[in-house]
Structure formats: structure tokens, C-alpha cells
Amino acid sequence: MNDNNNIISKWIKLGIISGLLSSVIYPSLIFIPLPAALQVAFIMAWGPLLGLSAVGLYYFISLHNRTVSSQIAVVSQIIAGVLVTLMLLVQYAIRSAKPLTIDAAVWDTINHVQLGIDVAWDLFIFLSTLLFAINMYNHPRLGKVLSISGVVIGILMITFNILTFPTPPAEAESFDMGPLVGLWGLAVTINILIRYKWIEAKLNET
Secondary structure, three states, X not given: OOHHHHHHHHHHHHHHHHHXXXXXXXXXXXXXXXXXXXXXXXXXXXXXXXXXXXXXXXXXXXXXXXXXXXXXXXXXXXXXXXXXXXXXXXXXXXXXXXXXXXXHHHHHHHHHHHHHHHHHHHHHHHHHHHHHHHHHOOOOOOHHHHHHHHXXXXXXXXXXXXXXXXXXXXXXXOOOXXXXXXXXXXXXXXXXXXXXXXXXXXXXXX
């Protein structure tokens, strides 16, 4: 294996690890009452891990076919990682600092700022999900089931966001597609993990 392929292999491994870790952090932030310091640490870690997992996925897909749309998907997911970090830290800071005597109009304005960031994060994770899913359709180790399900989940996600804007679906008592996107991402990561012999074979061909 030459140096370039060795780097590709390392990126895919890092993407797998990052994908698995982000799949643990996401439900932990939602369902587990974490200590404050651990919650902040998880928030800070989740966005970068999402970006790293996207790079690993890109290199895995590129072993079969390299496209502009898959490169756009990587950039979109990195941006999504930045936005979700911004969103969660802003939300955490607001919850920690909100005075009891704050004016209702001021609070409503502050709240709408963080809700707008929430929708922006959904937009970019939708774009990365959609474009990655499209590139999976003819991939020999990902295929049509992951591809079609990713496209459907992504389209439903952005549709619900448009219908409830400026309030995100979860806040508007609509259907939140976030958990389904997370499960889809976990399925993709596990699929790559169990195909690692194929990765090594492809890299050894060149």
C-alpha cells in the first residue's frame, strides 16, 4: 500500500471511529441527564466528530466513484458540525444565564436566534445526507437500500423544517427527523466497518 492509500485508509478508520462516537453522543445528549461538565464536553465533541465522519465516508465512497456531489456533501456536513456546535453551546449558555426578570420580548428575540441556528444546522445536515445517499445508489458496498432511505429521510427532514419555519419541527410539535438521520448515519458507519476487507482490497489494487 503506497503512502496515499495509507492516508486514505487512516481517514476511513477515523471516519468509522468518529461516526460511532457521534452516534453515542447524540442520544446521550437527548436522553441522559449528564453532569454539566460532561454535557459541555459532549457538545464540543459532537460537531467535530460529525465533520470527521463525513471525510471518512467520502473516502469510502470515492473508492468506487469520486464525484463533485460527494465533495459538496463533505463540506455540508462539516458546516453542519460547526452549526450544531454553535447551536448547542448557545442554547446551553442561554439556559444557564437567563435572568428571572428578563423582558418577554427580549427573551423571544434571543430564542428566535437560536431557533434560526437550529434550522440552519438541519439545512446543512439535510444536504449532506441527501448527497451522500445519492452517491450510495450504485456503490457496491452501500447500495440502494441505504441510498433510497437516506434520500427519503433527508427530503422529509427539510420538508418539515420548511413547513414549521422559523420554528424547528421538534419545537413546533411536528415530527423531528433528527433521530432517524442519526440512525441512518449509524447504519452507514456499521456498514463501512463490516466491509473493511473490501476497503483493503481496493486500496491494494493501486
